[in-house]
Amino acid sequence: MKAVVFAGPSICGMEKGDLAEVDLRPPAACGDILRACRDGVSRIGIVDGVFESCPSVWHKEILFALALGVEVSGAASMGALRAAECHRFGMQGVGVIFEQYLSGQRIADADVAVLHAPPELAYRPLTVALVDVEATIAQLSGLKLLVASQAPALLAAARVLHFKERTWSRILDVAGFDQRATEMLARNLQSHTVSQKTLDAKELIKRLGMAGTAPHAITAAQLNRTIYLDTLQATIAAPAPVGGLGK
Structure with missing residues (x-):
């Protein structure tokens, strides 16, 4: 069995x-x-x-x-x-x-x-878990895709959000980066998101x-x-x- x-x-x-x-x-x-x-x-x-x-x-x-x-x-x-x-x-x-x-x-x-x-939609995640946010930030940092101040700002933004509201879009909004940095991070997240x-x-x-x-x-x-x-x-x-x- x-x-x-x-x-x-x-x-x-x-x-x-x-x-x-x-x-x-x-x-x-x-x-x-x-x-x-x-x-x-x-x-x-x-x-x-x-x-x-x-x-x-x-x-x-x-x-x-x-x-x-x-x-x-x-x-x-x-x-x-x-x-x-x-x-x-x-x-x-x-x-x-x-x-x-x-x-x-x-x-x-x-x-x-x-x-x-x-279940009809295969339980697709609609928000991101904090453990996966942390794993992704570690990945981006390891690839030198974050400046020194961005990692703690992203982590702080993720932690302040309730798990039902925690999406990468909301995290970037709460982090308060300028438009150029936000757009660059959004592009990098499309390729380097990690789900631990x-x-x-x-x-x-x-x-x-x-x-x-x-x-x-x-x-x-x-x-x-x-x-x-x-x-x-x-x-x-x-x-x-x-x-x-x-x-």
């Missing part, structure tokens, strides 16, 4: 061939990991997850999967957050963003958040295609079951309603 990967905006634009070896599912929401376990999945990768439109994937359901012996890995976005939070219980983290959260170098959940399109989220997601998916199972630090006997977990499991196990009218 293929590994299951929950992803959306972080993999937008990836080649289909890069995703051929995994069972791709929408961004993870509360209950999705339990559903994957009911399907008999042995390897799960979390890249993206919901957090505002409906409840986020629970830590407890990740621990439940680990206690069953399921290999759970995370990267890039919600996956990096959960991997850093559940790392000592056996969840595996992949990529630069995960390492930043695990080390404490990065602490804000909002650093990976984006506004994105619906996508790079980390690719690394996770590549690893899931390799053999080998990561060790788990929690067993079924050690899992502290709660009424909330039991209720969520019962809800997922219940058959979907058939027929009738609703709203």
Whole structure:
């Protein structure tokens, strides 16, 4: 059985061939990991997850999967957050963003958040995550395409914007450069934008295609079951309603 990967905006634009070896599912929401376990999945990768439109994937359901012996890995976005939070219980983290959260170098959940399109439009990102802004600024600086004052000005502009408003156009507006500098930066951004989220997601998916199972630090006997977990499991196990009218 293929590994299951929950992803959306972080993999937008990836080649289909890069995703051929995994069972791709929408961004993870509360209950999705339990559903994957009911399907008999042995390897799960979390890249993206919901957090505002409906409840986020629970830590407890990740621990439940680990206690069953399921290999759970995370990267890039919600996956990096959960991997850093559940790392000592056996969840595996992949990529630069995960390492930043695990080390404490990065602490804000909002650093990976984006506004994105619906599934019909392949979850295309409509704004840019702060982690990707930082990666792009580093790329432009390394290529000597920024003068000394521009990098901190771009970063400050990106940080002051809410993730639902953070686009490169708005960042350039807030940074307040003159017209010539703004136009030059806009041209350079077309060719040198970096998505660290996508790079980390690719690394996770590549690893899931390799053999080998990561060790788990929690067993079924050690899992502290709660009424909330039991209720969520019962809800997922219940058959979907058939027929009738609703709203």
